[in-house]
Amino acid sequence: MRAFKAPTNLLSQAFIVRPCLLIRRRSSSSSSSVLKICCSSFSGPSSHTFMDVFKEICKCCSRSRASVAIRNEQKSYTHAQLLHSALKISDLLCNNGKETMLEESIKESSSPSVHGIRKAGCLNGARVGIVAKPSAEFVAGLLGTWFSGGVAVPLALSYPEAELYHVMNDSDVSVLLSTEDHRELMENVAAKCAARFSLIPAIPNISVKMSEHGNSTIWNGNSAAHLGEETEDYKMAEDDDPALIIYTSGTTGKPKGVVHTHKSISAQVQMLTEAWGYTSHDQFLNCLPLHHVHGLFNALLAPLYAGSMVEFMPKFSVRGVWQRWRESYPVDGAKVDDAITVFTGVPTIYSRLLQGYEAMDPELQAMSASAARQLRLMMCGSSALPYPILKQWESVTGHRLLERYGMTEFVMALSNPLLGERKGGTVGKPLPGVEVKILAIDESEKATGEGELCVRSPSLFKEYWKRPEVTKESFIDGGFFKTGDTVKVDEDAYYIILGRTSADIMKVGGYKLSALEIEAVLLEHPDVLECCVLGLPDKIYGEAVTAIIVPDADVKRRRDQEFKPAMSLEELQEWSKDKLAPYKIPVRLYLWESLPRNAMGKVNKKELKKLLEK
Numbered sequence: 001m002r003a004f005k006a007p008t009n010l011l012s013q014a015f016i017v018r019p020c021l022l023i024r025r026r027s028s029s030s031s032s033s034v035l036k037i038c039c040s041s042f043s044g045p046s047s048h049t050f051m052d053v054f055k056e057i058c059k060c061c062s063r064s065r066a067s068v069a070i071r072n073e074q075k076s077y078t079h080a081q082l083l084h085s086a087l088k089i090s091d092l093l094c095n096n097g098k099e100t101m102l103e104e105s106i107k108e109s110s111s112p113s114v115h116g117i118r119k120a121g122c123l124n125g126a127r128v129g130i131v132a133k134p135s136a137e138f139v140a141g142l143l144g145t146w147f148s149g150g151v152a153v154p155l156a157l158s159y160p161e162a163e164l165y166h167v168m169n170d171s172d173v174s175v176l177l178s179t180e181d182h183r184e185l186m187e188n189v190a191a192k193c194a195a196r197f198s199l200i201p202a203i204p205n206i207s208v209k210m211s212e213h214g215n216s217t218i219w220n221g222n223s224a225a226h227l228g229e230e231t232e233d234y235k236m237a238e239d240d241d242p243a244l245i246i247y248t249s250g251t252t253g254k255p256k257g258v259v260h261t262h263k264s265i266s267a268q269v270q271m272l273t274e275a276w277g278y279t280s281h282d283q284f285l286n287c288l289p290l291h292h293v294h295g296l297f298n299a300l301l302a303p304l305y306a307g308s309m310v311e312f313m314p315k316f317s318v319r320g321v322w323q324r325w326r327e328s329y330p331v332d333g334a335k336v337d338d339a340i341t342v343f344t345g346v347p348t349i350y351s352r353l354l355q356g357y358e359a360m361d362p363e364l365q366a367m368s369a370s371a372a373r374q375l376r377l378m379m380c381g382s383s384a385l386p387y388p389i390l391k392q393w394e395s396v397t398g399h400r401l402l403e404r405y406g407m408t409e410f411v412m413a414l415s416n417p418l419l420g421e422r423k424g425g426t427v428g429k430p431l432p433g434v435e436v437k438i439l440a441i442d443e444s445e446k447a448t449g450e451g452e453l454c455v456r457s458p459s460l461f462k463e464y465w466k467r468p469e470v471t472k473e474s475f476i477d478g479g480f481f482k483t484g485d486t487v488k489v490d491e492d493a494y495y496i497i498l499g500r501t502s503a504d505i506m507k508v509g510g511y512k513l514s515a516l517e518i519e520a521v522l523l524e525h526p527d528v529l530e531c532c533v534l535g536l537p538d539k540i541y542g543e544a545v546t547a548i549i550v551p552d553a554d555v556k557r558r559r560d561q562e563f564k565p566a567m568s569l570e571e572l573q574e575w576s577k578d579k580l581a582p583y584k585i586p587v588r589l590y591l592w593e594s595l596p597r598n599a600m601g602k603v604n605k606k607e608l609k610k611l612l613e614k
C-alpha cells in the first residue's frame with residue numbers, strides 16, 4: 001500500500017496520513033472529522049500522546065502482518081509483539097513481579113476484558129529505571145512503564161558505577177527493569193538502591209514465531225487487534241504528567257534530571273516527523289545510545305510515531321554501517337525491501353565513517369559511496385559539525401548533512417531544512433512551533449545579533465527533577481528557557497552556535513572568542529585529525545587560547561621516525577596566521593593520542609580544564 005504524501009506544513013494542518021491510519025492531530029481547529037483509511041476501530045480524536053498514537057498504530061497495523069517496528073540482530077519485531085510485551089511488563093510492574101491473567105486474556109480474545117486487574121496507572125508516577133541495550137526489550141520496557149503510569153528513567157550500561165548510583169538515587173528509582181544478560185549486575189544495583197528488580201521478558205521475534213508455528217497462533221490478526229483494543233482499558237497518564245527523566249551529559253556540571261511530560265514528548269515527535277518528513281516508508285539505522293535525546297527521540301520515538309521501522313546497531317561499527325548500506329542498495333542500483341533510508345549521527349560518527357571509507361580499496365569505495373547516496377536523509381548534531389567533515393561527506397556520498405541543534409531540555413529546536421538550503425557552519429532556523437530570543441550580556445532581549453539563546457517550545461521540559469530553584473533560574477519572563485549557549489544569527493537568519501557560554505566562550509585580552517570557531521579552522525589543517533580548543537587561565541590576558549590536537553596517524557608515524565613531535569606550536573601558529581585573527585591563534589599546544597569523549601562523542605571541557613590547570 002502506498003503512503004499518501006504528507007502536507008509539508010502539517011503543524012497547521014489537522015491530519016497526517018499513514019498507510020493504514022489517519023489521525024486527527026491536536027489542533028486549534030474546531031473541526032472534528034476524522035478520516036479513516038483502513039483502520040475501522042479508531043473512533044476519533046482525544047488527546048494524542050505518543051502512547052495514544054502508538055496504540056492506534058498497533059491496532060491498525062496489527063492487522064497487516066508486515067508491520068515491523070523494530071529490527072535488531074537479524075530479528076524483527078512487529079508493533080503487536082511490542083505491545084504484547086509492553087502489556088506483560090505493565091502487568092509485572094503492577095503486580096509486584098507476578099504475572100496475572102494477561103496471557104489467558106490474549107489466548108481467549110473473546111474473554112472479558114482484563115480491565116482493572118492491572119490497576120490502570122498503578123505506578124502513579126513512580127520512577128522505573130530501564131537498563132537494556134538498544135533492543136525491542138528496551139522499547140517494550142519504556143511502553144510498559146507508560147502503560148503503568150510510571151516515569152521512565154533510561155540508564156546507560158556504560159555509566160561508571162558512581163554515576164549510575166547518582167542517577168538511581170537522585171531520581172528515586174523504585175523499580176529497575178533489565179534484561180537477562182545484565183540480570184546479576186542489576187539485581188545487585190537494585191538491592192543497593194532499595195529498588196525492586198524486574199526482568200523484561202524476552203520478546204519472541206517474527207522469524208521464531210513463523211518457523212515454530214507457521215501461520216502463528218499468538219500473533220494472528222484477531223488476538224493482535226484484541227491486544228490493541230485492550231489497551232483502551234489502561235487509563236493513560238494525563239498530558240501534563242511526567243513520563244521521562246533524562247539525565248544531562250554533565251558538560252556544565254553534575255548531571256541533572258530533565259523531566260519530560262507525555263505532552264512534551266508528543267509535541268516533539270510530531271514536530272520532527274513533520275520537519276524531516278519521516279514516513280512509514282522510512283527505515284532508520286540507529287547506533288546511538290538511548291539515554292540521550294538524539295538516539296531516543298530523533299532515531300526511535302519520532303520514527304515509531306511516524307510508523308517507520310527502526311533497526312538497532314547497539315555497538316557502532318564503521319564496517320557494520322557501511323556494510324548495512326551496501327546490503328540495502330546492491331551495486332546494480334537495486335533497493336532491497338529492508339533498505340535503510342535514514343541515518344542520524346554525531347560528528348564523530350561521520351568522521352570515523354570517513355576514515356573507514358578512506359581505508360577501503362577503490363572497488364569497495366565505489367560500492368559504499370553509491371549505496372550511501374541512495375539513502376533519503378542523513379542528519380547530524382549533538383555537537384558542532386566541523387566544516388571539513390561536512391564537505392568531505394558531501395563529496396563522498398552526495399549528502400549535505402542536515403545539521404540541527406538540540407538539548408535535553410527541549411530536545412530539538414533549530415534545524416537546517418529538509419528542502420531548501422542547508423548552510424554549513426549553521427544549525428538552521430527554529431523548527432515549526434519553536435520560538436527563540438537572544439539575550440544580550442546586559443540581559444536585554446533581542447531577536448537577532450549575538451547572545452544567549454532562549455527557547456520556548458511545546459517540547460520544553462517540565463522541570464529539573466527535585467531542583468525547583470535551578471528550574472526557576474533557567475527561565476526568563478514569558479517561559480523562555482535559557483540554553484546557556486551563545487549564538488549569532490547570520491544574514492539569512494540561520495543560527496550559528498558559538499558554544500557553551502561557560503565552556504566554549506573564552507575571554508582573551510578583552511575579546512570574547514568562540515572555541516568552536518577556532519576548532520573549525522584548525523580542523524582544516526591537513527595534519528589535524530581531531531582538536532579541542534579551550535581557555536586556560538592566563539595572568540596577562542585572562543585566558544590563553546589552548547589547542548589540544550590529535551595528529552593524523554601517518555603524520556605522527558613519519559615525524560616519530562624523525563624524532564620530532566607531530567606538530568610544533570610554531571608550525572601551528574605559522575599555518576594559522578592568514579586564517580585566524582592574531583588574538584585567536586593558539587598560544588599553547590598539547591598533542592594527544594585521542595580526545596576523551598562521552599557516549600555522545602562530546603568532550604567535557606570543564607573536566608579537561610581542571611586537568612590541565614593542575
Ligand SMILES: Nc1ncnc2c1ncn2[C@@H]1O[C@H](COP(=O)(O)OP(=O)(O)OP(=O)(O)O)[C@@H](O)[C@H]1O
Nearest residue numbers: 248249250251252382383384404405406407408497
Ligand atoms: N549542532 C550543534 N552544534 C553545536 N553544538 C550543539 C549542537 N547540538 C547540540 N549542541 C550542544 O549540545 C548541548 C546539549 O547537549 P546536552 O543536552 O547533552 O547537554 P550537555 O551540554 O552535553 O550537558 P549538560 O547540560 O549536562 O552540561 C547544547 O546546549 C549545545 O551546546
